């Protein structure tokens with residue numbers, strides 16, 4: 001049975017057919033459902049949407065249909081956010097963390113999990129898409145965070161303005177004209193609002209950066225995942241907002257993050 005599933009997946013172009021077959025076999029409650037799951041995978045649905053979860057930073061993150069699948073490269077964003085928190089405004093081992101454009105909530109949950117052995121984390125997350133918000137609520141519950149629905153900062157409680165130690169953001173950053181060139185898995189099965197970063201891909205980064213100083217604590221950091229090519233524009237948006245911007249990259253994960261620190265007493 002396994003060999004035939006591997007064959008079907010391989011014929012459909014799945015590069016990791018053996019690993020995927022094992023995941024599908026483990027996830028399927030019955031042979032009929034397994035057959036249906038293999039069929040859906042062979043027709044191009046993301047594996048994570050079929051099994052209902054994605055592995056991210058060693059955590060199992062629930063991912064429903066229509067919700068952006070967290071990417072391995074965003075683990076670099078998580079690591080940078082944890083490092084920033086450790087060097088941030090907290091003097092009492094507690095951090096207020098905000099995950100904007102949270103999707104499944106994977107990034108915020110992983111940051112909170114990474115900091116949990118070091119102190120207390122208060123996690124706030126927000127997304128504009130109802131499906132993402134519902135999914136993030138399920139993922140965030142175990143770490144005790146709160147998820148809001150709305151445009152960028154709009155739904156956040158005003159009481160946290162000026163108190164955020166770490167503002168972590170993986171917003172859409174694909175330029176509109178390049179979406180047609182994305183792999184079908186993303187282009188056809190993830191919502192456009194999760195991918196489209198506007199004409200140059202940096203539109204949301206500019207909006208996030210412009211308002212960040214109102215939300216960050218002195219010494220707090222805004223971290224935005226971007227591409228190597230777009231990093232100068234993402235950094236320029238942070239500089240224009242008065243943040244001290246630094247670009248950080250990881251070649252192995254093909255990941256780039258711009259870190260903007262609120263200049264002030266920490």
Ligand SMILES: C[S@@+](CC[C@H](N)C(=O)[O-])C[C@H]1O[C@@H](n2cnc3c(N)ncnc32)[C@H](O)[C@@H]1O
Pocket residue numbers: 068069070071074100101102103104105106107126127128129132150151152169170171172173193194195204
């Ligand atoms: C690239 S996905 C990343 C999701 C998540 N941060 C992750 O890394 O898995 C971008 C997310 O931004 C959300 N989004 C797009 N525009 C938004 C806006 N104006 N306000 C809030 N969320 C937005 C989308 O719904 C999507 O969930």
